[in-house]
Every structure is written in structure tokens, then in C-alpha cells.
Amino acid sequence: MITTLLGKKLGMTQVYDAQNVLVPVTVVEAGPCPVVQVKTVETDGYNAVQLGFGAQKAKNASKAEAAHAKKAGLENTPRLLNEVRLAAAPTVKPGDVVTVAAFTEGQTIDVIGITKGKGFAGVVKRFRVAGGPASHGSMFHRRIGSIGMRQTPGRSWKNQAMPGHMGSEQRTVQNLSVVKIIADKNLILVKGAIPGANGDDVIIRAGKKAKKA
Known part of the structure; x- marks a missing residue:
């Protein structure tokens, strides 16, 4: 059936x-x-x-x-x-x-x-990242911040939450x-x-x- x-x-x-x-x-x-x-x-x-x-x-x-x-x-x-x-x-x-x-x-x-489909979205909207201070001239409001370490491993890990295309997925x-x-x-x-x-x-x-x- x-x-x-x-x-x-x-x-x-x-x-x-x-x-x-x-x-x-x-x-x-x-x-x-x-x-x-x-x-x-x-x-x-x-x-x-x-x-x-x-x-x-x-x-x-x-x-x-x-x-x-x-x-x-x-x-x-x-x-x-x-x-x-x-x-x-x-x-x-x-x-x-x-x-x-x-x-x-x-x-x-x-x-x-x-x-x-939501188009290109930042990490605050796409992954609910907290972001930085909203005032007092911080210059860091809805940005992603650090995405990896310096010497070890010297790169970003796989599947790191990043800005990108949001939606339009099955x-x-x-x-x-x-x-x-x-x-x-x-x-x-x-x-x-x-x-x-x-x-x-x-x-x-x-x-x-x-x-x-």
C-alpha cells in the first residue's frame, strides 16, 4: 500500500x-x-x-x-x-x-x-552567537570573534559556525x-x-x- x-x-x-x-x-x-x-x-x-x-x-x-x-x-x-x-x-x-x-x-x-531561504546571514542570526557589547564604542557588535587557535592547530576546525547562506535546505x-x-x-x-x-x-x-x- x-x-x-x-x-x-x-x-x-x-x-x-x-x-x-x-x-x-x-x-x-x-x-x-x-x-x-x-x-x-x-x-x-x-x-x-x-x-x-x-x-x-x-x-x-x-x-x-x-x-x-x-x-x-x-x-x-x-x-x-x-x-x-x-x-x-x-x-x-x-x-x-x-x-x-x-x-x-x-x-x-x-x-x-x-x-x-534567508539569503546570506551572519552568525548572530544563523547560529545565535551572542556577539559583543551593543554600545559604548566597542566596535564589536554582531561579529563572530575568534574562530581558531594560533600555533596549534594553526587553523579553524571543521564545521566552525561561520556567516553564510541560510535556509533553502531539505x-x-x-x-x-x-x-x-x-x-x-x-x-x-x-x-x-x-x-x-x-x-x-x-x-x-x-x-x-x-x-x-
């Missing part, structure tokens, strides 16, 4: 649960995801399915992308493709559609996304709860926050490290 969906983060809101407690949730448009390709041990050496999400204009799709989608019997070329590994041979075939029915309310899931948030599923609108309300900005693509999968009851 496929327990992974591609989706898009729409934004955050809040809903009341069964105990009348206000819960912050992230609204995710999950699927529908057509099966574009099926891989098996016999044909490819491993079991997997390739899922699609969204649709792109015909003029924007390359001939290879359009032919790949047409081979699966799809009318539109998916905007996003992602391969999902499976332990057993797939029971689906190209053209089948995976929907939010793959998940249930209360289930524990993982969400994978790309974090917001991150996985684990053990989130599905608060509500709105099947007719392909929406999943996930408790808490997930990586990325509104409108960014995300991957939703069954929790790999779900806490035992």
Missing part, C-alpha cells in the same frame, strides 16, 4: 478538536497523485512507484515529459514527480490515482519540505498528527508547522518513527 503523497503547503490556521481545544494546524493540499511509472525487482532491480502532482501547461512541458505522462495514460503532464520506494511489489498500475484516503485522522506522519518534521482530512477538497490538516513557505511543495508520508501507544 502506498502511504506517501505529494502536496502543497497552503498556510496555517486553527481548529477545535474533539475535546474543544484550539489546535494550530497547517493546511496541505495533498494529491490527487497519479501513478506515472511502476518499478519492480524484475524490471528495475527494486520496487517503487513514481507519483505525479499538479499539472503544467502543454507549452511548458518538454517532449520527454509529455511522452512519459502520455505513456501512463495521463491527460496532463504532472508538474512534480517523485519516486516512492516500496518493500513489496506494487499492486497499482500506471494511471491509478492515490488520494488522501491513504491517510486517516489521528495518524502519525512525516512531512518533508524545503525551508524558507528538512523533515517527524511525528506530526493528522487532525482532519477533507477528502472532497484533497486537504489534510496537520498539527503544528511544517517546512517551507506557503505554496511550496511538500512530501507527506506515514511516520517512520511513530511513537508506540
